[in-house]
Amino acid sequence: MVTTDTVPVPELAPEAVEQWRGEEAQLVDLLARAQRGIGGIAAFRLGPTPTVLVTDPAAVQHVLGRHPDRYVKRSHRARMLVGDGVLSATGEAWKRQRRLLQSQFTGTGMRRHEQRIAAAARRTAERWEGYRRSGETFDVGEEMRGFALDTVWRALTGLPLDDRTDGELRSVERVVAAMPTLPTNAADARDAVAEDLARIDAVAQAAIDAARSVRDVEEPGVLRVLLDAADQHPEYTDRLIRDELVTLLVAGHETTATTLTWLFLLLDDNPGARGADPQALVSETLRLYPSAWLLPRHAVEDDVIAGHRIAAGTDVLVCPYLTHRDPALWPAPERFDPTRFTPGADRPGQLGAYLPFGLGARACLGTQFAVRETTALLELLLPLGVLEFRSRPAGAAYSITVRPDGPTPAVLR
Numbered sequence: 001m002v003t004t005d006t007v008p009v010p011e012l013a014p015e016a017v018e019q020w021r022g023e024e025a026q027l028v029d030l031l032a033r034a035q036r037g038i039g040g041i042a043a044f045r046l047g048p049t050p051t052v053l054v055t056d057p058a059a060v061q062h063v064l065g066r067h068p069d070r071y072v073k074r075s076h077r078a079r080m081l082v083g084d085g086v087l088s089a090t091g092e093a094w095k096r097q098r099r100l101l102q103s104q105f106t107g108t109g110m111r112r113h114e115q116r117i118a119a120a121a122r123r124t125a126e127r128w129e130g131y132r133r134s135g136e137t138f139d140v141g142e143e144m145r146g147f148a149l150d151t152v153w154r155a156l157t158g159l160p161l162d163d164r165t166d167g168e169l170r171s172v173e174r175v176v177a178a179m180p181t182l183p184t185n186a187a188d189a190r191d192a193v194a195e196d197l198a199r200i201d202a203v204a205q206a207a208i209d210a211a212r213s214v215r216d217v218e219e220p221g222v223l224r225v226l227l228d229a230a231d232q233h234p235e236y237t238d239r240l241i242r243d244e245l246v247t248l249l250v251a252g253h254e255t256t257a258t259t260l261t262w263l264f265l266l267l268d269d270n271p272g273a274r275g276a277d278p279q280a281l282v283s284e285t286l287r288l289y290p291s292a293w294l295l296p297r298h299a300v301e302d303d304v305i306a307g308h309r310i311a312a313g314t315d316v317l318v319c320p321y322l323t324h325r326d327p328a329l330w331p332a333p334e335r336f337d338p339t340r341f342t343p344g345a346d347r348p349g350q351l352g353a354y355l356p357f358g359l360g361a362r363a364c365l366g367t368q369f370a371v372r373e374t375t376a377l378l379e380l381l382l383p384l385g386v387l388e389f390r391s392r393p394a395g396a397a398y399s400i401t402v403r404p405d406g407p408t409p410a411v412l413r
Contacts, residue, residue: 009052009308012037012044027294028321028398035322041308051315055323059305060352063297063318064360071297071316073362078250078400080190081175081197084240085247086365093235097244098365100229104222105369116154117373120147123160125380132385132412140387140408144260145173145253151373152252156245157207158221168203171196172250180399204242222248248366250400255291256370258403260377262289265404266336268389276338278378282371283341286356287330291370293321293402295358320355321402329353385412 012034031053034042040056054063063071072090079088086097103109124147131138149169150161175193182189190197211223226244230236263285267274273281295318303310310316325333329348330340340347348354357364364370393406 006304006307006309009041009043009305009310010038012042014045017044017046031317031319031322035319035326040326041306049313049315050311051317052310053322054305054316054318055326056306057323057329057348057350057352060318060320060323060355060359061350062305063316064295064355064358064362065351066360067303068361070299070301070303072300073296074298077179078176080186080193081172081200082247082250083243085243087247087251096233096235100225101222101244101248102365104225105366110368110372113155113369114372116158117151117369117376119160120151120154121373121377121380123147123150124377125384128381128384128412135411137390137409137411140264140389140410141257141261141404144257144264147377148253148256148260148373149249151256152249154221155252155369156221156223156248157211158224165203168199169249171199172246173254175200176250176254176400200246201242204245205238207245208238208241251364252366252369254403255364255401256373258401259285259289259291259370260374261404261408263374263378264387264410265389265392265408268387268392270336271386273336273338274382274386277342278375278382279371280338280341281378282374283356284336284338287324287340287354288334288336289396289402290320290324290356291364291401292356292358293398294319320358323353323355387411388413 016033016037017030030044034044034053035055040054041059042053044051044053054060073088082088084093086094086101089097105113124143127143146161146166149166153159153161153165174196178193182192207223208227211221212227223241223245226236226241230241259282263281266285266288267281297316297318299310299312299314299316301312324330327333329350339345352359355363357367357370387410390409390411391407393404393408395405396402397405
């Protein structure tokens with residue numbers, strides 16, 4: 001509730017915003033400037049709509065954890081790709097979809113995936129053993145993409161990823177990579193990537209048809225669960241099942257592949273960290289390059305955060321990327337230091353200080369799956385040898401994830 005004791009959020013000077021031209025990399029610089037100049041709650045204007053950046057842990061917890069009903073997701077920019085899947089759904093539809101999928105990635109549901117994760121990790125490790133023997137150069141990012149996609153495909157369908165499907169699903173990456181430069185008009189954006197969207201639809205429909213034709217499976221994949229849900233819930237049409245399938249493909253392989261690629265690049269810079277626990281390596285990589293680097297929300301009612309007025313209609317940007325690099329929370333925040341995540345280590349205890357998969361009701365439902373698959377792969381790959389990169393990406397590309405901006409050729413010694 002807004003009272004006379006509240007004050008407006010301090011605003012970044014307009015001249016500091018003038019150079020922003022709508023590019024993601026420039027947006028990161030703008031947000032960092034706002035955080036450095038003002039603090040963990042900072043306002044600026046990119047147009048007629050006021051925007052507030054939130055990086056302070058208590059404010060992050062207020063927005064994402066305590067009051068998700070006041071700060072809601074609006075139409076997701078990936079909607080043309082994921083449709084009405086759980087990533088972009090809202091309201092009661094989102095609650096229903098989230099509840100069904102949550103059961104597949106926690107507890108008993110998660111245990112069903114253990115063998116699938118292990119099989120995909122072994123497949124990759126065997127390929128890397130071949131690279132080590134031959135001395136051939138391979139692209140680490142491509143390898144991590146292949147592993148992550150194979151893993152999530154097994155979880156969805158119960159089957160390993162075949163070469164043809166792998167090739168067709170390149171369309172997913174092309175659409176994701178194109179998103180920052182697509183037209184703002186939704187119809188024009190879809191037209192620009194229509195061919196790739198058609199390929200994705202065809203792969204999804206073929207998987208749905210195959211799952212529908214095989215009922216007697218001891219450990220069905222998530223796709224079979226979605227088809228069974230259609231027997232009780234008519235809203236689970238083939239289109240919605242396609243949207244959930246594509247949502248899980250996008251969220252389930254892009255983030256994991258990116259995290260693992262960054263991890264190997266960081267180990268190349270910090271060879272002394274190779275002996276760290278795999279889970280600590282993953283956690284520290286996610287601190288520097290969180291799966292969800294920016295979480296946009298929209299204030300649907302007047303509110304107060306830390307004594308600052310937030311008017312209804314304000315766009316709120318929660319930025320885990322900047323929270324994780326705040327020197328007030330993380331000493332030497334740019335340094336890769338997996339010991340931060342070892343037992344007894346001194347790290348921030350506030351909720352909202354570390355949120356690589358988001359926070360609150362809309363946190364990533366595949367967190368357990370992602371952590372398990374990354375650590376399972378590292379347990380097999382790290383003992384094989386040391387990567388020597390032939391060249392390195394020039395920097396980072398900011399899209400749905402923060403990914404290395406370029407190829408990652410290497411040999412395994």
